[in-house]
Amino acid sequence: MAVTSAPRVEVAHAPPRSRGVGDRGFRYAMIAPAVVVILLIGLFPLVYTLIVSAQNITMMEEDTSFHGLMHYRALLADTRFWQAVLHTLLFLVIALPAQLVLGLLLALLFLERMPGKQVFVALLVLPVVTSPIIAGALWRLLFDNRFGPINQILSWLVGGEVTILWTVNPGFVYPAILIAEIWQWTPFMFLLLLAALASVDQSLTEAAKLDGAGFWTTFFRVTLPIIKPVVWIALLIRGLDLFRLFDVVWGLTQGGPGTMTETVSIYAYVLAFKQFETSYAAALAVVIIVLLSAAVMWALRRVEIAR
Amino acid sequence: MLLRRRDFHALAMGASATALLSRRALAASAAATAVEAAKQYSGEEITIVWEAGLQSLDPLNFSGPKWKEATGISVKVIEVATAEMFTKILQEHRAGSGAYDALNVIPAWMPDLVRAGALEPLDPFVDKYGYREELQEIAPVYRDNQMTVGGTIYGFPDDGDVFVLYYRTDVLGDPAIQAAFKAAKGYDLPVPPTTWEQFYDVASVITETTGGKPFGAGQFREAPYMQFMFQERFRNEGGRFFDPQTMKATVNGPAGLKTFQGWLAENKVMPKGVETWGFVENLAAFLQGDTAMTVSWPPYGRWAAGYGTDEAALAWVPRSQIAGKVGYAMPPGGHPQLAAGFSLCVSSSSKKKEAAYLFIQWLNSQEVSLQRVQLPFALRDPFRDSHFASEEYRNRWPEAPQYLAALQAGAVNGLLDLSLIQTDRYEEALRQGISKLWAGGDPQGILDEIAAQWDSITERIGVDKQRAAYEEWASKPNAYPA
Numbered sequence: 001m002a003v004t005s006a007p008r009v010e011v012a013h014a015p016p017r018s019r020g021v022g023d024r025g026f027r028y029a030m031i032a033p034a035v036v037v038i039l040l041i042g043l044f045p046l047v048y049t050l051i052v053s054a055q056n057i058t059m060m061e062e063d064t065s066f067h068g069l070m071h072y073r074a075l076l077a078d079t080r081f082w083q084a085v086l087h088t089l090l091f092l093v094i095a096l097p098a099q100l101v102l103g104l105l106l107a108l109l110f111l112e113r114m115p116g117k118q119v120f121v122a123l124l125v126l127p128v129v130t131s132p133i134i135a136g137a138l139w140r141l142l143f144d145n146r147f148g149p150i151n152q153i154l155s156w157l158v159g160g161e162v163t164i165l166w167t168v169n170p171g172f173v174y175p176a177i178l179i180a181e182i183w184q185w186t187p188f189m190f191l192l193l194l195a196a197l198a199s200v201d202q203s204l205t206e207a208a209k210l211d212g213a214g215f216w217t218t219f220f221r222v223t224l225p226i227i228k229p230v231v232w233i234a235l236l237i238r239g240l241d242l243f244r245l246f247d248v249v250w251g252l253t254q255g256g257p258g259t260m261t262e263t264v265s266i267y268a269y270v271l272a273f274k275q276f277e278t279s280y281a282a283a284l285a286v287v288i289i290v291l292l293s294a295a296v297m298w299a300l301r302r303v304e305i306a307r
Numbered sequence: 308m309l310l311r312r313r314d315f316h317a318l319a320m321g322a323s324a325t326a327l328l329s330r331r332a333l334a335a336s337a338a339a340t341a342v343e344a345a346k347q348y349s350g351e352e353i354t355i356v357w358e359a360g361l362q363s364l365d366p367l368n369f370s371g372p373k374w375k376e377a378t379g380i381s382v383k384v385i386e387v388a389t390a391e392m393f394t395k396i397l398q399e400h401r402a403g404s405g406a407y408d409a410l411n412v413i414p415a416w417m418p419d420l421v422r423a424g425a426l427e428p429l430d431p432f433v434d435k436y437g438y439r440e441e442l443q444e445i446a447p448v449y450r451d452n453q454m455t456v457g458g459t460i461y462g463f464p465d466d467g468d469v470f471v472l473y474y475r476t477d478v479l480g481d482p483a484i485q486a487a488f489k490a491a492k493g494y495d496l497p498v499p500p501t502t503w504e505q506f507y508d509v510a511s512v513i514t515e516t517t518g519g520k521p522f523g524a525g526q527f528r529e530a531p532y533m534q535f536m537f538q539e540r541f542r543n544e545g546g547r548f549f550d551p552q553t554m555k556a557t558v559n560g561p562a563g564l565k566t567f568q569g570w571l572a573e574n575k576v577m578p579k580g581v582e583t584w585g586f587v588e589n590l591a592a593f594l595q596g597d598t599a600m601t602v603s604w605p606p607y608g609r610w611a612a613g614y615g616t617d618e619a620a621l622a623w624v625p626r627s628q629i630a631g632k633v634g635y636a637m638p639p640g641g642h643p644q645l646a647a648g649f650s651l652c653v654s655s656s657s658k659k660k661e662a663a664y665l666f667i668q669w670l671n672s673q674e675v676s677l678q679r680v681q682l683p684f685a686l687r688d689p690f691r692d693s694h695f696a697s698e699e700y701r702n703r704w705p706e707a708p709q710y711l712a713a714l715q716a717g718a719v720n721g722l723l724d725l726s727l728i729q730t731d732r733y734e735e736a737l738r739q740g741i742s743k744l745w746a747g748g749d750p751q752g753i754l755d756e757i758a759a760q761w762d763s764i765t766e767r768i769g770v771d772k773q774r775a776a777y778e779e780w781a782s783k784p785n786a787y788p789a
Contacts, residue, residue, distance in 0.1 A: 059397070059419070059423065059729060060422055060423065060729070144583065145579070146580060146584070146588050146591075161579070163579040165580055165583055168583055168742070168745045168746055169746065170746045170747065256739065256743075256746075257739075257745060257748075258740070258743040259739060260743075260746070273394050273398075274394065274732075275729070275731070275732055275735075276397065
């Protein structure tokens with residue numbers, strides 16, 4: 001039996017195995033163009049940036065000889081770069097929690113049935129669909145001392161002339177940028193969190209209430225753990241966006257006064273496209289990519305959403 | 308006299324007729340030569356980079372259509388914001404796409420663009436098409452300083468940008484204000500003020516006397532504009548940018564400090580929030596009669612007189628409340644900044660260099676440029692001796708002769724923009740410093756920071772290379788006051 005059955009099994013399985021190899025090959029052939037495109041789009045610029053960062057290309061010189069880590073060493077000693085990192089982190093640590101809390105509160109508010117809910121939601125989403133550079137220009141007009149309404153409204157409220165130079169006075173430039181940034185991106189948080197809250201099984205929250213839990217206890221002990229993965233994803237997306245913060249700041253202050261509000265993205269833009277320090281800007285880009293990749297991997301592992 | 312739509316059409320027809328007059332009559336004209344030669348390229352299209360906004364209305368609405376009518380060559384205008392023009396031109400050159408044929412270039416950038424190989428030498432074309440004689444009729448300050456790099460022609464000066472002092476003749480001539488001034492300052496009110504100390508005195512007395520209706524002066528204060536103002540005032544106060552031996556920056560000396568302190572003092576007698584004013588805010592304040600003096604580019608003078616402001620393109624310009632009440636003079640110090648300006652160039656990566664050249668020769672020629680500098684919306688300012696002397700222009704509004712005289716004086720006494728290797732990096736340090744000044748920083752500390760940044764930039768570029776560039780620039784007659 002064993003002698004006779006063995007070949008039969010082999011015969012029986014041979015065709016599927018060869019089909020499997022063929023299928024696999026076919027599958028690889030089908031995805032190969034997409035993989036090549038992705039590599040070209042994603043990997044090639046990265047490798048090219050890495051190569052350029054080891055050269056010395058400036059506005060006047062196309063020196064493509066190998067210069068090793070020259071620009072990386074210069075970057076470590078570049079106080080303007082570290083200040084830009086600091087400014088970026090400052091925006092991040094203030095704007096991110098503010099957007100989360102405000103977005104969550106709005107989502108909780110809009111979770112309940114209310115008349116005209118869809119209209120309000122549509123209005124709330126408007127800032128998100130506005131181009132950030134337009135939002136920056138818009139807020140610059142709103143904050144303008146001569147033509148803008150904000151100082152005018154404040155003057156009415158305090159009953160005297162208010163002249164706040166929002167884009168000049170060091171005490172007001174950060175609040176001005178943060179107001180614009182939070183105005184624009186809180187609705188994004190709101191939408192994600194509203195969707196997450198709407199998907200929470202109501203029987204769980206009702207059971208908690210029946211057991212005597214109050215609103216906040218139910219929220220923190222039942223609802224929040226359920227929507228936690230969405231919250232982390234929202235924080236990750238917005239955190240990465242805030243690290244790339246450019247448009248609103250450019251529209252409002254162009255990084256000024258001096259370099260007081262200059263972010264990493266603005267500094268990279270100035271280096272690459274104003275000063276044409278191509279290789280130095282490439283080194284900066286590589287450092288930022290490494291830092292951000294490390295941060296993202298840490299965050300994904302921490303919250304276990306990579307699985 | 309206001310320029311109305313029918314006047315505009317007359318202008319357009321005039322330029323067209325000039326270009327299309329009999330061959331015999333125009334045998335020696337650079338415009339006619341360009342038109343005749345360009346006909347071989349009929350049916351082609353050339354591109355030209357032009358400053359976005361009002362400036363571009365010249366090739367879009369006037370010169371582009373006229374050129375097509377005369378030669379059959381279409382002109383595609385690529386509008387680029389001023390702040391991005393240098394970047395775009397250099398990027399295109401690096402890419403070698405040939406996307407740009409002709410260029411508008413701020414003269415201070417020309418050395419950088421020439422070193423990068425982005426501009427085509429024009430001497431062979433100039434000789435071939437007999438343009439050298441007409442080039443000599445461009446006002447000397449522009450011709451001698453904004454046309455060549457290292458003795459080779461790379462661009463045609465095409466815009467007589469210069470700062471002018473505008474002042475309200477009715478306010479400064481008011482006997483009550485003059486009496487108050489004499490009582491407060493102990494000397495007669497100077498009309499116009501010729502030093503910055505006098506400017507401050509006049510502005511402060513007007514503001515005090517009128518209670519700010521109008522304020523004695525207003526000024527754009529945004530850093531991109533103010534870096535030009537710094538360059539002007541710093542040199543009028545006796546400042547030099549560098550030690551020519553060591554190439555160490557000397558902007559932090561007494562002249563720099565006097566400039567910064569003067570600005571801070573003046574802000575106190577100007578409207579609140581003046582630190583945020585740009586070109587438009589300052590223009591609006593002056594045209595609405597809110598300020599009695601200001602320094603700015605030439606279009607202010609035309610619009611203050613109401614010239615052409617009924618054109619749709621100028622609908623955003625506030626209607627002038629001060630027409631007939633404006634005087635024109637050199638800014639205090641007597642040596643105004645030839646701030647920015649434009650030269651017409653040909654891109655070295657163009658595949659239609661000859662056609663592009665012929666277009667810019669035609670634009671820049673005596674006949675066509677005279678029509679273009681009278682377009683009220685296009686921001687091109689007189690730059691040829693014949694423009695200043697033009698009877699047609701002098702009759703545009705009652706005070707036009709004084710206006711043209713002020714521009715002509717500027718073309719004699721004007722100071723060149725600093726032009727080195729990577730000038731914009733030095734200007735950026737200035738811009739940042741000025742914005743810190745408005746934010747309440749210590750003037751001397753800021754100037755020391757600027758000087759340190761300039762030294763660092765010079766070292767990065769190479770002291771010897773930059774010294775050579777500075778020596779070439781500083782040797783020009785209008786680099787520093789004589």
